[in-house]
Amino acid sequence: MTHIEQFLAKATTQAIASLYGIQFPSEQVQVQQTRKEFNGDLTLVVFPFLKISGKKPEDTGNEIGNYLVSNFPELAAFEVIKGFVNVRFSRKFWMEMLHQIFSDVAYGTSISGTPRYVMVEYSSPNTNKPLHLGHIRNNLLGFSVSRLLEATGHRVVKSNLVNDRGIHICKSMLAWKKWGDGRTPESSGEKGDHLVGDFYVMFDKEYKKQIEELVAGGMPREEAENKAPVLLEAQEMLRKWEARDEETLSLWKIMNQWVYNGFDVTYKELGVNFDKIYHESETYLLGKQLIAEGLEKGVFFRKPDNSVWIDLTAEGLDQKALLRSDGTSVYITQDIGTAHQRFVEYPIDEIIYVVGNEQNYHFQVLSLIMQKLGFSWGKNLHHLSYGMVELPEGKMKSREGTVVDADDLIAEMVETARLMSLELGKLDGFSEEDSKRIYRAVGLGALKYFILKVDPRKNMTFDPKESIDFNGNTGPFIQYTFARINSLRNKSAEQTISSSQSLNLSIEMNDKENDLIRNLCQFPEVVKEAAETFNPSLVANYIYDLSKEYNQFYHEYSILKAETPDLVNFRLILSECTGRVISFGMYLLGIEVPERM
């Protein structure tokens, strides 16, 4: 609830106490935005008061409305329709609100709950192939949530756990050794992560070919899948890696570095970054000690074959393996270890893991295990579980070559933005450098907004055949609105129109202006809500609504040529505040707003 809504709720509590002699808790007063088709700013729902008043909805509404308007100067008028009281605040009240927003350089930030120190872990790529569209969603979410948390008073450390070891990278390494001819990113001119990814694909082709040959030779498919020579070689390579074989390690380091160089470019393009990078090669052995302690405490148990398990059937889950019978780690073993390590390394209060919803079960288990091991922070391991990005025909499948490559997509978006800018003549008279900066911002803005406007928890569809729009509910629309406002700002500076920066609080505003201010007032609450629910889409949709509202206002009323200097000043300040909110909102999404476009 915004402060304004709280104000009305408390006022209503007072009204009810005075009218009916009963204390109705203000938190339970139902306040909502008045719908567009009715007259008013906020609406009270009177149904909950009927038992208290013992009167009809209309009569109760009128009594409350009358009380409010005659006892609170902020409230100017009311209108009862059925069981709803639409309350209108005074113009002066809104003018003061605008003044507050204008005076607050950090408008939009707030303190949400007790300030915490939060680790946000996102991206988490494998080093055997380049990033794809799914990773883009992950990165954008992680980055935006980090900014949202910072904007609501929390301290954030952004971390990235790179999966740099394992059979997958060995596959790429093996293929490179076999068929690479010493190719490097330098010699081939190919981006390192793509180069390594190519060899991964090469491996897979050969692997499949060998399976077919074995099957044709009469071997059961399942056996063939485990015995294909190229797979055995890769497994042998992994054993060598684990035995710290020098030649293997050296190739591993070289190829991983190619990938990191490639990732760095993509991360930079996306505008995301990290404060701390972890490598699985350094953490994959962690956790065993904690498993041993858990065994002693009786939290875990050992099966006859020596494997270690936890029984979570009481929690409605299953039994989960924590160590193999040969004593080696499984995936969750190291997550147990790394979670613990992080709380030792950093005085953090919680970790937010930005990981796809296919791992819901895993993170449920992880949190439970840590709690059972006696770590109070176990319950503070949050999983920001986001939905898959799907193609119209279904899931992206790397094996079927249907993955949408991150670099390609970014390049396409930027190119589309360039062509569209050209076509619209938007960049006439701009320097090459400026043009480039702008269409890059627009292309990336379109892509980022497209992804972030969707509720993270939901799966979303992306159709590569239809390029992302630049009109309507899109990033460029919002950027354009900002550019318009910025243009006004420049023009007003040129014309030296009243820059007194002080509002005449007694000017009459129109309904559209009133709506805009009311809309602006919601911003901090939207940010807070988005931070608390790890949901950037709330901010995205909010700035879209605001931009739409502003464009209507802009179209309908003249700003620089308004009737009086006071009115010009007021509209400029209103525009300025809108621009700031758009700009900060976009900042929270990690999207640039160009000053011109």
Add this chain to the structure above:
RNA sequence: GGUCGCGUAGCUCAGUUGGAUAGAGCAGCAGCCUUCUAAGCUGCGGGUCACAGGUUCGACUCCUGUCGCGAUCACCA
């Protein structure tokens, strides 16, 4: 089979702790640039909120069941 999630306009998505006649954009059609950026604005058409029950003053929202889609339930990561 167990668990979890999803199902809203032709398409992509919104829809607050249950509230008024379920909203945007795209696509389609029709308008608006001698006036602050037309990547804009205005209008029109488009819905069995998967289905069936229940809870109540009121259900897209909560509960139960059914159908459909997806994920997961590995000594994979």
